[in-house]
Structures are given as structure tokens and as C-alpha cells.
Amino acid sequence: MTTTFKTVVIAGATGNLGYPIAEAFLNDGSYKIKILRQKPESKNENAELLASKGAEVVYVDYNQKDDLVKALKGTDVIVSALSSKTTGDFYGIQLPLLEAAKESGVKRFIPSEFGGEFTPGKAHPFVDSKFKFREELEKSGMEYTYIFTGVFHEFIEVIGFDAKNKTATFYVDSSSKVHTTSLADIGKYTVESLKLPEARNATIRVAGSTDSFKEILQKFEEVTGSKWKVIEDREVRHRFRNKIEPIPSAMDDVKAFICENGTLSKLDNDKFSFTPSPLAEYINTVKNV
Numbered sequence: 001m002t003t004t005f006k007t008v009v010i011a012g013a014t015g016n017l018g019y020p021i022a023e024a025f026l027n028d029g030s031y032k033i034k035i036l037r038q039k040p041e042s043k044n045e046n047a048e049l050l051a052s053k054g055a056e057v058v059y060v061d062y063n064q065k066d067d068l069v070k071a072l073k074g075t076d077v078i079v080s081a082l083s084s085k086t087t088g089d090f091y092g093i094q095l096p097l098l099e100a101a102k103e104s105g106v107k108r109f110i111p112s113e114f115g116g117e118f119t120p121g122k123a124h125p126f127v128d129s130k131f132k133f134r135e136e137l138e139k140s141g142m143e144y145t146y147i148f149t150g151v152f153h154e155f156i157e158v159i160g161f162d163a164k165n166k167t168a169t170f171y172v173d174s175s176s177k178v179h180t181t182s183l184a185d186i187g188k189y190t191v192e193s194l195k196l197p198e199a200r201n202a203t204i205r206v207a208g209s210t211d212s213f214k215e216i217l218q219k220f221e222e223v224t225g226s227k228w229k230v231i232e233d234r235e236v237r238h239r240f241r242n243k244i245e246p247i248p249s250a251m252d253d254v255k256a257f258i259c260e261n262g263t264l265s266k267l268d269n270d271k272f273s274f275t276p277s278p279l280a281e282y283i284n285t286v287k288n289v
């Protein structure tokens with residue numbers, strides 16, 4: 001299946017997720033790739049690497065619509081891998097891009113999702129702004145694809161596996177499951193989604209692995225050749241909400257929330273041409289931490 005899309009803009013391409021996505025598009029070679037960077041211009045190794053592989057780097061002021069509209073002229077698809085560490089506001093950070101995209105005639109917008117599958121109304125405040133943005137995107141009339149990937153392999157620490165200190169914290173029952181995917185594969189899924197008719201105005205759910213927390217611990221113990229310290233802490237969210245000592249950090253509350261919602265409702269892996277790498281492959285690389 002071919003695609004009519006020719007020019008793809010990746011916003012946030014210097015980041016954890018944006019870089020492997022941009023790299024996958026450049027490796028694919030079918031598209032003209034532009035990466036948007038926030039002004040003022042600054043030196044960035046990832047941007048330099050992507051430029052050396054053929055990406056055009058364009059600096060924009062995300063608060064200046066004219067600037068954005070100019071940068072997006074001729075763009076068919078926007079992939080947003082934006083994230084603001086300071087505000088965590090995925091709505092505010094992506095809205096100017098959406099408004100400019102609409103004005104520039106962009107055909108498809110892939111927003112900064114790339115996580116778990118959460119239920120609106122029952123989600124954590126940290127994902128509320130993603131839901132709010134989705135509503136705005138669907139109203140815009142542009143095509144969209146939501147890509148859910150579970151936890152990134154490279155971010156396995158977020159769900160309680162601390163390889164440096166050989167400690168596993170179980171925020172949920174250790175037999176419950178979690179979906180995880182490597183960043184490189186997320187890049188490939190994003191590229192292929194453009195050629196997949198089912199991805200138009202739809203949600204794509206993919207994962208490299210489905211494991212229980214217990215199985216993940218076993219893999220880490222095998223690879224590191226040692227028994228890990230295990231902390232069972234299923235009360236994090238309750239203590240955080242009710243301010244019960246020891247009061248967990250907001251980050252621990254987010255981690256526990258992600259573990260509670262670790263699985264995707266179904267997987268679309270079979271719609272794609274490749275087999276993703278399993279979590280075990282990533283765990284093998286951390287043995288020398």
C-alpha cells in the first residue's frame with residue numbers, strides 16, 4: 001500500500017521519543033522530513049544527527065501563529081512528540097501547532113500520545129490534557145491517528161524496575177500484566193501507520209511484549225545474575241490521595257497509575273509488516289548498569 005503523503009513534520013524530534021520517530025522516517029526514505037525546534041536556536045546533538053541524515057531543521061516560535069503557519073506550508077503529516085517537562089500540559093503545548101496545521105492545510109495530525117490506554121473521566125490529571133487535546137483535534141476536521149504503545153522499554157524504571165539499585169517496586173499485584181514497546185519499534189509503527197488504511201481517524205495499539213511484573217523481575221534477575229530487592233507497595237495511590245504518611249511523591253503516584261493501567265485492550269501488531277523486539281532484548285542490554 002502506498003501513501004499520498006510526501007512531507008512529514010516532526011515536532012519535538014530532539015526528545016526521547018521524537019528522535020527515534022524521526023530516525024525511522026529518515027531510514028524509510030519515502031518522505032521529506034522537517035523537524036520543528038523551539039526558538040531560540042540552540043545546539044543539540046540529536047538535531048545535528050537528524051540533519052546529517054537529511055532532515056531539515058526549522059526553528060519556530062510556538063506562540064507565533066504566522067511563524068508556525070509559514071513553517072508548516074506544504075506539510076502533509078505532523079507527528080507531535082512534544083512534551084513540556086515544566087507544565088506537563090499536552091493541550092497547551094500542542095494547541096498552537098494544531099491551529100497552525102489547520103490553517104496550513106495539513107492532512108493528518110498524530111498527537112503526542114504514545115503511552116497507555118486510559119479511560120476518560122477515570123484517568124490521572126497527568127493525562128487529562130491529552131484527552132482535551134484529542135477532543136480539539138477531532139473537531140478540527142484533520143485526519144488523526146492515536147498510537148498507544150504501553151510503556152517504552154527504555155523507560156522501564158517508570159514501572160518500578162531500578163536496574164542500578166537492583167530493586168523492583170510492585171505498585172500492583174505482581175501477576176498483573178503490562179504492555180511495553182521499544183522506542184525504535186514505535187518509530188517504525190508510526191512510519192507504517194501512514195500506509196495503513198485502518199489508521200485513518202483511528203487508534204492503533206501496538207506492543208513489543210506482554211509480561212507480568214513478576215516475569216519482568218525474573219528476566220532482570222537472570223540477566224544481572226543476582227536476586228533483586230523487592231518492595232511491595234500497593235497503597236501508593238491511596239496514601240497520595242489521602243495524604244497518609246509516608247506521603248508518596250507525585251511521580252510515584254503517576255508510576256502506580258501507569259502500572260494499574262498497564263495493558264492495552266487489544267493489539268494491532270498483526271496489521272504491521274515487522275515483528276517488534278521483545279522486552280527481554282532490552283533487558284539484556286542493561287546487565288552492565
Ligand SMILES: NC(=O)c1ccc[n+]([C@@H]2O[C@H](COP(=O)([O-])OP(=O)(O)OC[C@H]3O[C@@H](n4cnc5c(N)ncnc54)[C@H](OP(=O)(O)O)[C@@H]3O)[C@@H](O)[C@H]2O)c1
Binds near residue numbers: 011013016084158
Ligand atoms: N509510554 C512511555 O513509557 C512514555 C515515556 C516517556 C514519554 N512518553 C510520551 O512520549 C511523548 C514525548 O515525550 P518525551 O519524553 O519524548 O519528551 P521530551 O524528550 O521531554 O521533549 C520532547 C521535545 O519537546 C520540545 N519541547 C520541550 N518543551 C517545549 C515547549 N515548552 N514548547 C515547545 N517544545 C518543547 C523539545 O524539543 P526542541 O527543544 O528541540 O524544540 C523536546 O526535545 C509524550 O507524549 C510522553 O507522554 C511515554
